[in-house]
Structures are given as C-alpha cells and as structure tokens.
Amino acid sequence: MYIIEKNDKKPLCLQLxxxxxxxxxxxxxxxxxxxSIRKIASTYNLSKNTVERAYSQLVVEGYIDSYPKSGYIVTxxxxxxxxxxxxxxxxxxxxxEDTLYDFFPxxxxxxxxxxxxxxxxxxxxxxxxxxxxxxxKGQGELxxxxxxxxxxxxxxxxxxxxxxxxxxxxxxxxMGLLAKLLKNSNETLATEFPGYHIARKVFDSHSYKIENxxxxxxxxxxxxxxxxxxxxxxxxxxxxxxxxxxxxxxKRMKLLEWAKNTNSFIIEDDYDSELNYINRPxxxxxxxxxxxxxxxxxxxxxxxxxAIRVSYLVLPPSILEKFNNFYETRASRVCLTTQKVLEKxxxxxxxxxxxxxxxxxxxxxxxxxxxxxKEKIGNTMKIESQGAGLSIIINPTKQFDWxxxxxxxxxxxxxxxxxxxxxxxxxQGLMMGFGGFKEEEIEKAINIFxxxxxxxxxx
Amino acid sequence: MYIIEKNDKKPLCLQLxxxxxxxxxxxxxxxxxxxSIRKIASTYNLSKNTVERAYSQLVVEGYIDSYPKSGYIVTxxxxxxxxxxxxxxxxxxxxxEDTLYDFFPxxxxxxxxxxxxxxxxxxxxxxxxxxxxxxxKGQGELxxxxxxxxxxxxxxxxxxxxxxxxxxxxxxxxMGLLAKLLKNSNETLATEFPGYHIARKVFDSHSYKIENxxxxxxxxxxxxxxxxxxxxxxxxxxxxxxxxxxxxxxKRMKLLEWAKNTNSFIIEDDYDSELNYINRPxxxxxxxxxxxxxxxxxxxxxxxxxAIRVSYLVLPPSILEKFNNFYETRASRVCLTTQKVLEKxxxxxxxxxxxxxxxxxxxxxxxxxxxxxKEKIGNTMKIESQGAGLSIIINPTKQFDWxxxxxxxxxxxxxxxxxxxxxxxxxQGLMMGFGGFKEEEIEKAINIFxxxxxxxxxx
Numbered sequence: 001m002y003i004i005e006k007n008d009k010k011p012l013c014l015q016l017x018x019x020x021x022x023x024x025x026x027x028x029x030x031x032x033x034x035x036s037i038r039k040i041a042s043t044y045n046l047s048k049n050t051v052e053r054a055y056s057q058l059v060v061e062g063y064i065d066s067y068p069k070s071g072y073i074v075t076x077x078x079x080x081x082x083x084x085x086x087x088x089x090x091x092x093x094x095x096x097e098d099t100l101y102d103f104f105p106x107x108x109x110x111x112x113x114x115x116x117x118x119x120x121x122x123x124x125x126x127x128x129x130x131x132x133x134x135x136x137k138g139q140g141e142l143x144x145x146x147x148x149x150x151x152x153x154x155x156x157x158x159x160x161x162x163x164x165x166x167x168x169x170x171x172x173x174x175m176g177l178l179a180k181l182l183k184n185s186n187e188t189l190a191t192e193f194p195g196y197h198i199a200r201k202v203f204d205s206h207s208y209k210i211e212n213x214x215x216x217x218x219x220x221x222x223x224x225x226x227x228x229x230x231x232x233x234x235x236x237x238x239x240x241x242x243x244x245x246x247x248x249x250x251k252r253m254k255l256l257e258w259a260k261n262t263n264s265f266i267i268e269d270d271y272d273s274e275l276n277y278i279n280r281p282x283x284x285x286x287x288x289x290x291x292x293x294x295x296x297x298x299x300x301x302x303x304x305x306x307a308i309r310v311s312y313l314v315l316p317p318s319i320l321e322k323f324n325n326f327y328e329t330r331a332s333r334v335c336l337t338t339q340k341v342l343e344k345x346x347x348x349x350x351x352x353x354x355x356x357x358x359x360x361x362x363x364x365x366x367x368x369x370x371x372x373x374k375e376k377i378g379n380t381m382k383i384e385s386q387g388a389g390l391s392i393i394i395n396p397t398k399q400f401d402w403x404x405x406x407x408x409x410x411x412x413x414x415x416x417x418x419x420x421x422x423x424x425x426x427x428q429g430l431m432m433g434f435g436g437f438k439e440e441e442i443e444k445a446i447n448i449f450x451x452x453x454x455x456x457x458x459x
Numbered sequence: 460m461y462i463i464e465k466n467d468k469k470p471l472c473l474q475l476x477x478x479x480x481x482x483x484x485x486x487x488x489x490x491x492x493x494x495s496i497r498k499i500a501s502t503y504n505l506s507k508n509t510v511e512r513a514y515s516q517l518v519v520e521g522y523i524d525s526y527p528k529s530g531y532i533v534t535x536x537x538x539x540x541x542x543x544x545x546x547x548x549x550x551x552x553x554x555x556e557d558t559l560y561d562f563f564p565x566x567x568x569x570x571x572x573x574x575x576x577x578x579x580x581x582x583x584x585x586x587x588x589x590x591x592x593x594x595x596k597g598q599g600e601l602x603x604x605x606x607x608x609x610x611x612x613x614x615x616x617x618x619x620x621x622x623x624x625x626x627x628x629x630x631x632x633x634m635g636l637l638a639k640l641l642k643n644s645n646e647t648l649a650t651e652f653p654g655y656h657i658a659r660k661v662f663d664s665h666s667y668k669i670e671n672x673x674x675x676x677x678x679x680x681x682x683x684x685x686x687x688x689x690x691x692x693x694x695x696x697x698x699x700x701x702x703x704x705x706x707x708x709x710k711r712m713k714l715l716e717w718a719k720n721t722n723s724f725i726i727e728d729d730y731d732s733e734l735n736y737i738n739r740p741x742x743x744x745x746x747x748x749x750x751x752x753x754x755x756x757x758x759x760x761x762x763x764x765x766a767i768r769v770s771y772l773v774l775p776p777s778i779l780e781k782f783n784n785f786y787e788t789r790a791s792r793v794c795l796t797t798q799k800v801l802e803k804x805x806x807x808x809x810x811x812x813x814x815x816x817x818x819x820x821x822x823x824x825x826x827x828x829x830x831x832x833k834e835k836i837g838n839t840m841k842i843e844s845q846g847a848g849l850s851i852i853i854n855p856t857k858q859f860d861w862x863x864x865x866x867x868x869x870x871x872x873x874x875x876x877x878x879x880x881x882x883x884x885x886x887q888g889l890m891m892g893f894g895g896f897k898e899e900e901i902e903k904a905i906n907i908f909x910x911x912x913x914x915x916x917x918x
Binding site for chain 2: 063145
C-alpha cells in the first residue's frame with residue numbers, strides 16, 4: 001500500500017514515484033510486472049496523467065521499462081549499495097580568527113579598499129547593456145584591457161597594447177595559464193632561489209621540473225642560468241621576493257641578451273611595484289626588451305584587493321598566438337561585474353588616486369614599524385629588506401632561538417611569517433607585514449613582538 | 460646641458476633623472492665619473508635634496524654606483540638594445556557581432572538574468588563586514604558553500620555537507636583543479652566518446668592521456684572501461700553530452716561497483732540537470748555511491764549566467780584532504796562580491812524561483828523550436844536529443860550536403876554548432892540552441908534555417 005498524502009505540498013506524482021521506487025527496490029524481482037497505470041490511478045484515486053508522469057520518471061531513471069502488450073517490467077533490482085541513509089557528518093563552523101596580531105606580509109588594511117566608491121560604480125556600470133546570458137571573451141573585457149595597458153605604458157614603462165593583455169583570476173591563475181601555454185616547448189622552469197614559493201608550486205603542479213638558480217646581490221646568478229638547459233625563467237626583478245633587491249640595468253640587459261640568444265622566455269613578476277616608498281618604481285624589464293622575450297605579470301592584489309581576484313599578463317606575440325588557439329579563450333577568467341567596475345575605476349582616475357593614497361598610508365606604516373623595530377630591538381636586529389611592498393624583513397644579529405620564537409608567538413596569538421617557508425629553505429628572515437594593520441595597531445603589535453623577540457636572543 | 464623645466468608639472472627630480480639617464484646611456488663610458496650632487500645642484504639651481512633623489516633612483520636602477528671619495532661612477536653603458544622607441548601597434552577594436560541568428564547550444568537569453576535583483580542584493584550584502592584587504596578561503600565562502608550543499612542535497616540527491624564543496628571559477632577551472640589534485644595518482648582520463656570536448660582539453664592540457672570509451676545507448680561502454688587501465692573516468696550520466704541519453708539505475712550501480720572494486724574515481728558532470736522539461740531531474744550518481752568514489756561537478760553557467768563564473772565541486776574525503784594540503788587553498792577562486800551576492804540569492808529563495816521561471820521559459824522555447832522544426836523540415840530530419848538543456852539535436856534522414864549548409868549559413872550570418880566538433884569526430888548532429896533566443900526570434904530563425912536546410916538535401 002502506497003502512502004499518498006493529498007494534502008501534502010509535495011506533488012502527487014512525486015510522492016507516487018518515490019513510493020513506487022522504494023517498492024521496486026525492496027519487493028520486486030527483475031522481469032516482474034508492476035501494476036498498470038490504470039490500476040494505480042483507480043486504486044489511489046489519481047489522475048491517469050499523474051501516474052503516467054511517475055512511471056515516465058521511473059523509465060527515464062531505468063527502474064522499469066515498458067514493453068508493448070506486457071506493460072511495465074522491472075529491469076533490475078540489484079541495488080545492494082543503494083543509499084537510503086545519509087548522515088551529513090559534521091558541518092563546518094565559521095572559525096573566528098583567533099589571532100591578536102597577524103603580520104601577514106601581503107595583507108592590506110580593511111579600510112584601504114574603496115568600498116563605497118566600488119558600490120557606487122557597480123550601480124552605475126552594471127546595466128542591461130551587458131549580456132549575462134553569454135560566455136565572455138577569455139582574454140577579458142576589451143575596456144578593462146585598454147585601461148590596464150594604458151596604465152602599464154604610463155607607469156611601468158611596459159610596451160604593450162590591449163590585444164596583448166590577458167585578464168586573469170589572480171597570480172596563481174596567471175602562472176597556471178602560462179604553464180599550460182608553454183608546456184609543449186618547456187619542461188623546466190628556472191627560478192630565483194630563494195624566490196616566490198607559489199610560482200614554483202604552480203609550475204610544479206603542471207609537471208614542470210623546477211631548477212633553483214642561486215640569487216646574488218644583484219639578482220639571479222646569470223652564469224648559473226646560462227649553464228642550465230632551461231629556456232624559461234621566473235624572476236621578480238624590481239623587488240626580489242623575498243630579499244627585496246632590484247636587478248640593475250646592466251644585468252637586465254645581459255639577461256635580455258641571454259633570452260634573445262637562446263630563444264628563452266623571461267617571466268617578469270612585477271607583483272608590488274606600485275608600492276615603493278623611497279624611490280620611484282623601477283621601470284619594467286619588459287620595456288627594455290626589443291625581442292619579445294619577456295612575459296610581464298602584474299596583479300591588483302597587493303594594492304587594491306586580493307579578494308576581487310584580478311591579475312593580468314602581457315604576452316609577447318608568439319605566446320599570444322598560442323593563447324588565441326587555446327580552449328581557454330571560450331570563457332573569461334574573471335566575472336563580468338568585477339571587470340566592468342574595475343575598468344570604470346581606472347578610467348575615471350580613481351586607480352591613480354587610490355595608488356597615491358595607499359602609497360602614502362603604507363609609507364607611514366612602513367616608517368612607523370621601521371622606527372619602532374629600531375627603537376625596541378635595534379641592537380639585536382638588522383633590516384634585510386625595506387622601503388617597498390607590504391613588509392619589512394628582519395634578522396637577528398645575535399644567536400637566536402627561532403623555535404622559541406615560534407612557540408612564544410603562538411602562545412600569545414601573534415602570527416609571524418618566515419621567509420624560509422615562503423621562498424625555499426636557504427634564506428632566513430622574518431617578514432614583518434605592516435599593510436594589514438591600522439597605524440595605531442602597529443605600536444601595540446611591535447611592543448608585544450619585541451618582548452617575545454628579546455626572550456629568544458641567546459646571550 | 461640638461462633641460463629642466465621649472466614650470467613643468469613633472470617633478471624636478473624626475474626630469475633630472477631622465478636627463479641624466481639619457482646622458483649616461485649616450486655619452487659616458489663605464490668607470491667614468493658623473494658630476495657631483497653639489498655641482499649639479501648649483502649649475503641648475505636645484506635643491507641638494509632633489510638631485511639626491513634623482514641620483515638615488517639611478518643607483519637603485521643600476522646606472523651608477525657611489526664609491527667613497529670618488530663620488531658617482533657609471534657602472535655600465537652597453538645598452539645597445541635599449542628601447543627608446545615603441546610603436547604600440549594596432550589597437551584592438553570592439554567587434555560588433557555580425558551574426559543574425561546564433562544557435563549557440565549553451566547560451567541563455569539576455570533578459571533571463573535577474574539583473575535588478577542582483578544589483579539590489581549587491582547593495583545589500585556588500586558592506587564593511589567584508590574584508591577586501593585579505594585573501595579569502597581557497598575553498599570559497601562558507602555561507603555560499605552551505606547554500607550550495609543544501610540545494611544539492613534537496614534537488615540533486617547529492618550526499619554532502621559544506622566542507623566538501625569547492626567554489627570554482629567555471630567548469631574548466633573545476634576540471635583543472637581536479638586534474639592537478641589527481642595528477643600524482645592518475646595518468647589517464649577515460650571519457651565517453653562522443654563526450655564533452657572541454658573536459659578532454661582540460662585534462663590534456665594537464666598532460667593526461669585521454670582514453671575515449673565508446674558510448675552505448677545507455678551511456679559509457681562498461682566492458683571497454685573495465686578493460687582500460689584508467690582509474691579515473693569523466694561522464695555526464697544524467698544528460699549525456701551531446702547525445703542526451705540518461706544512464707539507467709542498473710548501469711549506475713554497475714559503474715559504482717567498478718569504481719569500488721578498482722579504487723577508481725568517477726567525475727560526474729551534472730552540468731544542466733536543472734533544465735529538464737519532460738521529467739524530473741534524475742537524482743545524481745553521487746547520491747547512490749556509498750564508497751566515496753564519485754566527484755560531483757556542477758555549474759551556475761547553464762541556468763543563471765556564464766558571465767558570473769561560478770561552478771562547484773563536491774569532493775569525497777580523500778580528495779578533499781589533498782585539496783586541503785594544496786597551495787590553492789591560499790586564495791579563493793571567485794571574487795568575494797560574487798560569492799556573497801550568490802549566497803544571498805540562494806538563501807532568500809530567489810534561486811528556486813529563478814529555476815522555476817527559467818525552466819518554464821526554456822520549456823516554451825524548446826517546444827516551440829521542436830514544433831517548428833517538425834513543421835518545416837520534419838520529413839527530412841530526425842530529432843536525436845530533446846527535452847532538456849538548452850538545445851535540440853537533429854540530423855538529416857536523407858543524404859545531406861553538410862559542407863553546403865556550412866557555406867549557406869555563413870553567407871546568411873546564421874551561426875550553427877556541430878556536435879562533431881564539440882564532442883569528438885564520431886557522432887554527428889546539429890545542436891540547435893534555443894536558450895539564447897527570445898520566443899519571437901525562434902520562428903524567424905527557424906524559418907531562415909529551414910530554407911537553407913532544404914537546399915542541402917540531396918534528392
């Protein structure tokens with residue numbers, strides 16, 4: 001007897017379908033006939049149409065099949081594994097961040113994002129001229145690409161036009177795309193060592209061999225690179241990650257010469273060049289190249305927001321051609337609304353203003369943290385890298401108990417970041433991020449930190 | 460003589476820096492000394508500070524170096540390749556789509572996206588409780604994951620909770636993530652043939668071998684799959700791409716049995732299960748599995764919008780563990796605003812309403828196109844697939860000049876899509892997309908199309 005509740009919100013045909021299905025699974029054998037549609041309809045006082053819909057669903061799902069003259073026959077019943085019971089297991093709970101001070105080296109202060117403006121622009125530019133029913137260009141919206149290319153020409157000395165720009169979904173997505181495009185012609189990626197760990201991880205996850213090239217005081221060791229067989233190298237020439245060194249012009253020219261002579265490609269990661277507090281940003285390596293050997297990579301994560309997920313690549317023509325023949329041209333990598341708002345944001349001059357503002361703000365924080373570090377622990381510490389980006393990197397000048405620091409800070413809910421873990425295992429340094437703090441927080445954070453630091457000096 | 464314009468908007472130190480740089484490149488030899496800061500300051504009547512900043516920039520960029528007692532020495536001048544001239548090349552122009560009727564099989568009508576509501580929700584949920592200064596969870600926002608998991612449990616019979624959901628940036632991103640996570644344990648992907656071309660292309664671009672398994676009337680050929688060494692198979696069991704067949708329950712159980720016995724994983728692509736116009740959606744394969752062998756993949760591209768770039772994966776525990784140890788947990792794959800708006804959209808019941816609406820709309824279009832096709836070319840055509848998704852697939856029943864059709868439609872600016880090109884080269888069929896049209900357009904589009912079709916029948 002099937003239970004069909006006529007007052008239930010659940011449609012009758014659905015109720016019947018579920019009752020029938022359970023009955024078939026439990027009580028029928030393969031080849032057995034189930035009652036006719038007419039029979040069920042009259043027994044349960046249902047319309048023929050309702051019963052037909054339930055039967056039709058069971059046919060589509062393959063529980064029964066209809067045979068001329070014989071009616072509906074059960075096709076299979078061996079559903080031993082059939083799942084009728086499911087306990088959902090533990091639901092995740094929103095974890096409150098249990099950290100007092102987080103020195104994350106790539107964080108921006110919450111209030112530095114122009115939220116009100118962003119919302120206003122959203123309301124303005126998102127309208128019915130946009131087609132949300134369509135897949136958008138894989139390369140990104142032309143309007144945004146134009147804005148990005150103009151910015152790069154003007155501010156970074158990049159030689160490009162909008163056709164060479166690919167709008168990507170953050171740094172790892174930019175690198176992942178390159179890894180795919182360059183796969184057929186490259187098996188190895190050479191990188192600075194120490195160098196940015198995520199670049200290595202992306203290429204590794206695309207089955208590249210990673211060749212670590214030592215870092216000298218003026219950047220990657222060219223002599224070692226020349227001996228390597230790699231024809232692809234990833235570098236951060238304007239603000240080396242993590243050491244902060246800039247590659248001088250003469251070495252840049254030699255590197256370009258190497259790329260030209262060996263038909264190699266250089267990936268220039270210009271990740272935070274907007275944030276230079278002492279000097280002007282160093283013009284890009286790409287702008288010096290006359291032989292289309294440089295792939296330029298930039299991001300909005302370090303100066304605008306890592307939560308909007310926008311980065312970009314400037315591709316030389318030969319790689320652009322590969323991209324244009326790649327299946328990923330079929331859909332954009334960043335949602336249409338974000339692209340449109342960002343385009344307007346740059347077009348209306350807000351990006352320039354924002355950069356000036358954020359540079360000033362972060363310069364203050366940088367200087368404040370630097371002077372506090374000098375004041376509090378200056379006699380046991382040297383600064384390895386400063387003057388740019390979102391962190392100052394320091395090291396002890398005396399014997400130091402790193403393990404103890406880790407334990408103490410963990411206990412006090414201070415989150416620290418070690419260059420070692422983020423760049424390879426050679427180069428040590430504490431990455432003291434200031435970008436995520438409000439100015440007034442920095443003093444408190446450094447106060448606690450310096451007390452813990454001092455406990456770790458081995459006298 | 461340097462040209463320094465005191466009335467120029469450009470900062471003096473920047474003017475001086477550029478003049479000095481050009482002078483060094485053109486006129487100096489390596490090791491030569493440039494004038495002292497004091498000398499330049501007095502010659503050009505500039506402050507010492509201004510000159511120092513220009514020199515400092517040249518030092519950072521590596522054109523000069525400072526030596527105690529000798530002053531500033533030129534470090535290198537071999538900049539033969541130095542780029543001073545850059546012609547931007549051709550700028551891209553926005554291409555007006557020069558198509559009269561586009562039968563794209565995965566397009567939604569422009570007016571089907573709830574634009575006003577989307578904007579209202581954006582204004583409501585995007586506020587300063589959100590932190591745009593931070594990298595967000597790689598897995599996606601918990602709130603959205605909860606909404607997606609509840610929807611999947613209720614509507615697709617998927618067994619999951621929010622911890623198993625990964626919010627991804629569209630189908631190719633979902634597949635790319637899987638390709639990376641499964642790389643160490645798999646070299647081959649088995650797929651239905653014919654089957655969705657993009658799935659093959661993604662895994663191919665991650666260096667998987669692709670094994671094409673023939674398709675039978677009830678889905679993938681299990682016997683061939685059993686003989687293959689692949690331990691990973693991609694299928695579209697509820698609405699096979701492109702043929703539209705559904706895998707019956709008995710075969711589903713056998714496939715799950717195979718996965719259990721061989722420790723294989725099944726990727727279930729449930730891409731358009733929301734759009735079923737005749738029967739209820741077929742419950743997911745994942746929901747039948749008791750051995751955690753199914754990876755479930757879904758998307759918002761087919762029912763909401765392909766322009767917002769949101770898809771999702773439901774991972775079984777062992778693969779979830781891999782994901783949690785993967786570097787891509789460091790940043791979300793979809794921008795924060797889109798995740799938040801979508802969460803609210805589902806939470807407030809708009810997604811359910813939207814699905815009912817879009818199902819009704821598309822059912823009408825589907826039925827209209829079907830009846831028009833039958834009316835106009837019914838005597839020379841059979842329908843291969845219908846009743847679901849965003850297209851009807853047809854084939855001629857008489858000898859047919861496919862090449863002629865291509866030429867004629869191109870001439871008339873009708874865009875057609877051939878199953879062959881999108882699923883492998885075995886199975887032919889014209890994919891007549893109706894989702895992108897307004898109802899009133901369908902009659903006109905089919906009118907023109909049928910005239911061209913009739914010219915291609917070989918009598």
